[in-house]
Amino acid sequence: MLNRAEQKLATRRKLIDAALRLGAERGFGAVSLREVAKEAEITPTAFYRHFHDMEELSLALVDELGLSLRQLLRDARKNFDGSGSAVRVSVESFVRYVSENPNLFRLLQGERQGASSAFRKALFAEIGRFVEEMTDDLDRISIALKQPLRNPSLAAETIVAVAFTMGGEAIEMPRHRRPELVERIIQAVKIILRGSLLPVSNRKRKTP
Amino acid sequence: MLNRAEQKLATRRKLIDAALRLGAERGFGAVSLREVAKEAEITPTAFYRHFHDMEELSLALVDELGLSLRQLLRDARKNFDGSGSAVRVSVESFVRYVSENPNLFRLLQGERQGASSAFRKALFAEIGRFVEEMTDDLDRISIALKQPLRNPSLAAETIVAVAFTMGGEAIEMPRHRRPELVERIIQAVKIILRGSLLPVSNRKRKTP
DNA sequence: TTCTACAGTATACATGTGTGCACTGAAAAA
């Protein structure tokens, strides 16, 4: 069986999952402590054994989100075996991630505006980390392909903005139409990468 | 003085403004009917003379948003006198819009996820209209400049996604740092436009 | 085996919530 610490952790998980489920539908600010407790099958007062208020729970959700985003990056890199299109593989990983973690993703996109200040700060920190990692990837790729980019960090930020925005649509879309969405995101990302390329100097072109 | 119909309209405005103010901070789902009524300085029961519930109020907010977005487009076009950079003028108009209508903009960006289904539907319809108008503008400009674009509607969608995402940061940013943000958005938009340009065929380049 | 720490329960209370009902007073219609 589970020992005491494990049991406590399990209940904590239940609370986090409950908050995620309820918050994704209505927006996190509209979820009450009592609702979360009920959804997690504990009494309202037992809630305080885990979090001192809803605000603290929300910060735990952001941690959860950060973790999952790093997992996403790892998956995307793993799935890219060197052959094929890195963009396609990444976008596919991303849309799969959104499909499999709709509640976390809703948190990410929905609470940028609207939540408490501490919450927003934590959220933007996670998004910032994600953009940084993507910047590193872009740097590496552009060096490997000898296709230098003007402003890799702006390119990364732009790609993330577009992917996150368009990715949000995936959640409410019937599954069979998601491949179309994947194609559109891929096209958008390619537009951004193409627009970020430094022009190849004419000299090189003219003397093959 | 105000006649009866005007008075009623004035109170309706107060309700809408109140809802916008409160909803922008906490997320719309977290705002109660009673709060809105109090903020608008009427009794809770008088609320029902204007809207049959909070959901209906929220749809009025979306109308408000649509109106303001069309106003934004008109302003941006008006401010562009033909000289200078159309991108710069548009982005400046946009960031000014966000600065002057922070609550409407929060509604736009914050409630895509999380609100009721009818609300989201209305919201996306407005965003869709905005993207369409921008597509038309891009078409016109690219024809005027004889620089055809691959996929104007995808370009427009991408530009809107990026501008709306980055524009959201303007609200919480101290005023004096907004010019930097404007520059970053301008760069991002230019990246997208550049990436959307059809390659100039080599033939034309080689025979001037 | 006894004792203690502590996750979870039960009960209670003040306050907030949506909404029904009967009302008022003044603008507008008759």
Added chain:
DNA sequence: TTTTTCAGTGCACACATGTATACTGTAGAA
């Protein structure tokens, strides 16, 4: 002038909310 209309009020209700206080049962330390 009299009557009607109707935005806004006051009160009342059943129910939800956050949280304080006292409790219980059991895992794990002594």
